[in-house]
Structures are given as C-alpha cells and as structure tokens.
Amino acid sequence: MTGEDYKNGQILLIDKPLNWTSFQAVNKIRWHIRQRFNIKKIKVGHAGTLDPLATGLLIICTGKQTKNINEYQGQVKEYTGTITVGATTPSFDLETEINQRFETAHITDDLIYDTCKKFIGIIQQQPPIFSALKKDGKRLYELARKGETTETTEIASRSVEISEFEITKKALPEIEFRVVCSKGTYIRSLAFDFGKALQSGAHLTALRRTKIGDFSVDKAENIEQFISRLDAN
Template structure:
C-alpha cells in the first residue's frame, strides 16, 4: 500500500508565533505547522523541550535567514519548582532522588534566596543540553552515563518574581537573557534553600521582540485551515521585519537594490551602524546590511522572493 502523497509546497515568507503544546519537541511542532501551511522552507528559534509549552517563533521561507538574530533574544518564563528532590535531567522527565526535608518556608525566606539570583549570575550548563563537547551533544553523553566538565557562563536574570508558593512548590516568573537554563536556575535555588529542586512545569510567556503578541495553538491553526485553508493561515503570519523592530532602516532606489541583490557594495550616506534594515521604494524588506565609516553599505543578508 503506497504512502499518502505529501501536498505540494509553496513559498511562504513570514513568522508565526506558535503556542507549543506539551509533549511535542520543537521540531515536531514545526513540522505540523509547516504541513498545514504547505511551506517549502521552515525553521524554529529557541527550542522548547517536550515538557515545556509556550511561545515558539517559527520562521518560514526567507524569514529563516533571521533565525540567528532571534536566538539572541531575551525571554520570559513561568515555571514551577518542586522542592525536596533533584532530577537527573533537572525536570520531571529525569530520575528523581530520594525526598529530602524541606525547611519551613515564608515569603521573606524565599525572597532572601531569590535576591541572590537577580542580575548577572554564573551558571554551569546542564549535561542534558544541546551544547557540544568534542563534536557530541552533551545530552547524548549524559544518556551514556558520561559527565564532562562544563565551563560556567554569565547570564542575566532581569526579573525573578515569586508568584506563589506552598510547602513544596515555588511558582516563579523569570525574565532572562539568552543562554539561561531555567532548569539550572531552579536547581541552584533549591540548593540555596538546602533541599534541592527540579522543574515540574515550564511555560514560555514571551520572546523578545514579540512581547504581548498573539500566539496560536495547533488546534486553532487546524480549525483556521479547515475553515479557510492556507489563505486563513497566512493571516496569522507576522511580516519578516517584525523580528527586528529595534534596527534602523534605509530605503534604496532601484539601481541600489539591483546591486545589493547581486551582493555588491554601494555608497550610502547614513551613519555607520553594524546592522540596518534595507527596503526598496515599494516598502518591501529586501535584506540586512552594514554601513561602514567610509559610507559603504555591505549586504549581510539578502532575501530572494
């Protein structure tokens, strides 16, 4: 019996903010949305573990060229720390230790510990992470029972709010810089409390610069597809330049656009900046460039539609 044929794909360019459900990897969720959109090319930014839910920016078509810039983004999470045990993976997916006594908690005692984790802190990345050592991902080594030394890294916890707590759980609201591991943060807080802790729930609320924007669940996307097909799904896409609202921009005339699209430098009397958005006279976002002190515009990313 032959397999069902994959529907023909089409060029799709833009960004969709998915509310990733529990139980799916970021790649699995991406492929489901890509199938619905019938998109030729797709990628995600800032992976979420299967046990985490929340905002996952998905890039389609030429927007995939912007993925690297979104990986630098600050993020915000709601997480639940379960106290009194530690996990081999830092979350409820791993093997849990024997229960340890939990001290009597008060808002004052918890806040005193949380204060030491605000601002710039040092973290040692967990073994269960996608970082590489000698070409192998750490989680692959961890599954073989191998633990290797990891260098600490500086991350920034810009906000750390105690939303609620009981005798065994802390609910935390965390705003942090790129490279922050919430599992490690929770483990370190548990150690500071003297009882250990692991992440039992994790939801990503925001990814800069998409703070406050609507996300779509898989069920919502399926329903939209049933009602209006890909035309309805296209309405969920953000324009590509929504990923870079903080960058300056310049409008180029037709001859300049032609040179940029060939990868050539052009003269551009603008202040020197490391990255600038490029538009044609019709307002189409055509790429990113860099302007040097000698008023030369060098293309860095050029979009082909």
C-alpha cells in the first residue's frame, strides 16, 4: 500500500490497548503513516471513542474515508465486559476510587435475570460526569478531574436502545455480560443503573468493544502489528 492509498482513504480496524485514549491511537497511526511515506499532512480520525480503560475495536479512517466517520459511528455496537456489584465510583468505572458500598446478599440469579430484561428496548440514560461530552465548551471529564463537577451536575439524559443484554457468567460480586446497543450508549452508565435496579450499587470493571456494525474485533490488528505491516511495505 502506498501513501496515496492512505490519502485516498483506508479503513483500519485497530484493537485499542488498555490505558490508551482513542486520540493517542489515532495520533500514533497518523505519525507512522506520515513518517513511512514522507507525507506532510494527512487526515486520520476514529469512528467512536473508547475510554482509556476499555479495549477493543476502534475504526480508524484515513484520507477521504474520514468523510464517512459519522456513518460508522451511527452503527450498532457490541460490547463484552464485567460489572462488579456492591460498590459505586464517581466515574462509574475504575478510573476513580469507590465512594459507596452496598449490600449484595439479596442478589439472586432470578433478580439478576429479571433486572436485565428491564433494560431491553429504548431507555433513558444519563451520561456519566466523567465523559467526553462538552459543557460550556469543555469536556466533562476535564471538569470532573479538576473537581469542577459533582454527581449533582446537570447532564441531560438521552434515549438509547439496548437490543441485547445477556449475562454470560456470574461469580458475585462480578457479573460478566454481552450487550448490543445503539450509538451514544454509555456502558458505564448501564452498569451504574443496573446496580441501582438490583437495589444495590455497581460499577464497570472491564469493557471490550467487539463489533461496530459488520466490523468485528476478530479482524482487527493491534497497533504494533499495524506498524510492522506498514514498515514492511
């Protein structure tokens, strides 16, 4: 593949590593394409942010394919992960420390499965204060990390659609799951709301995006593999 191919537009399926931001992954790939082909400027963008603590499928578009980013972002997504019940965190995941603990003795298999069913369909969801949404021109997570937002900060709820919510393994306090959902769904918020619906508390302790539309993480390569393939051209 040549530099012109990347300028004309490529779709790269990348398996984002843990603790990387989506922005870092895009920057790394853009830098290596520019270096490899001595290109001064090339558009590179991703179709849907993954949190640093999430792994999995990141669609990265180059050149003219960046015009189609909104189309890819709008497609149905599939995730797998782990919800830990009995405690909450301000970020709804492991980015922040536990702020409250709850009883779990009453949580039965039947309660878990019955609660799952309540989240199927179109639901109202409030994004977490640790999110990439903007308030007054600034990212919410930037404000939250500076202590400029609280759990009472007003964030508009949104309608999202959960088409599948499946429990794949239970070993309390951990519950492993698979979910298929619409664009704009926050799995961290789903974990938090799920804990509340269990009359307990919960937070997300692992997350992996496995599909975006017809694109699967099974066909993705990690960043090191992409760089090696690029250098071998």
